[in-house]
């Protein structure tokens with residue numbers, strides 16, 4: 001197999017000292033239990049592909065794609081080995097060699113045809129204000145929620161400018177379609193009215209900050225936390241638990257901000273057994289929802305059971321993908337409600 005993208009990671013792969021610190025928090029390893037399912041196992045696989053000692057097979061490809069990109073391994077790794085970035089490079093080399101999942105191709109074709117992951121014509125709730133707002137595909141599709149989240153911004157003194165956005169391109173990068181990503185990024189940039197904007201989605205903001213260094217977006221909760229003390233809020237008097245999305249807590253280090261906002265609106269947080277940068281993943285990232293839904297849901301079920309054991313009425317989070325994956329499991333058991341933290345802010349500002 002021709003190796004192009006993995007070459008850049010050879011030195012980093014050589015810093016892996018095989019210590020296994022990355023086993024403890026890996027949600028995939030917890031479910032499947034074999035060394036190959038851990039970050040260390042993935043480092044060995046990718047090193048084998050890089051040196052040519054390992055030939056790609058369906059099994060190897062499956063293992064390279066069985067990762068939720070939660071970054072727990074990188075957080076714990078004494079050598080800072082960036083396994084998700086290395087896997088993204090490995091995936092790109094596998095795609096170039098023709099190892100392509102039909103489900104991935106279908107998803108990316110939907111984005112190419114319609115600009116969003118749903119493959120539907122979605123009309124953004126256009127606003128002609130001053131501050132550009134990027135909703136992200138998932139909130140673009142949840143149009144009533146998007147309207148409410150824009151109302152939050154209006155109530156805290158922002159004049160939203162909603163434009164005809166397209167997907168930030170994250171699925172191309174994560175699934176290994178790096179050449180197509182470059183083309184998509186150009187289209188994404190063309191639609192953006194300015195380099196500074198407010199982003200509503202945790203995954204978009206993480207991906208944009210990493211992949212578009214020239215842009216200067218703010219995540220919506222930074223703005224809400226800054227301005228909420230200046231407006232009247234109702235105290236909701238709820239008791240909830242908060243699930244830290246991986247891209248927000250480990251990716252962007254935003255652990256305090258959501259908790260501050262919940263406190264400001266009179267919501268008590270009962271913490272899950274793991275929280276902040278050590279929080280367990282919901283299983284919805286890294287393309288796992290399309291690659292292996294069963295595995296993604298098993299990971300979500302484990303997380304949700306931890307929340308149910310706390311005896312709270314509600315799990316709140318910020319990432320729409322966490323909300324989807326945890327929410328789907330919650331609906332089947334009817335024991336806990338899953339909500340976006342922004343819904344509670346809207347309620348407090350009503």
Ligand code: SF4
Pocket residue numbers: 015016017018019020021022023039040043073076077078079080081
């Ligand atoms: S924690 Fe880091 S150095 Fe240790 S085995 Fe895992 S990837 Fe390698």
Ligand code: SF4
Pocket residue numbers: 025026027028029037038039042066067068069070071072073074083084
């Ligand atoms: S990113 Fe998460 S799922 Fe992937 S290897 Fe690291 S800990 Fe495991």
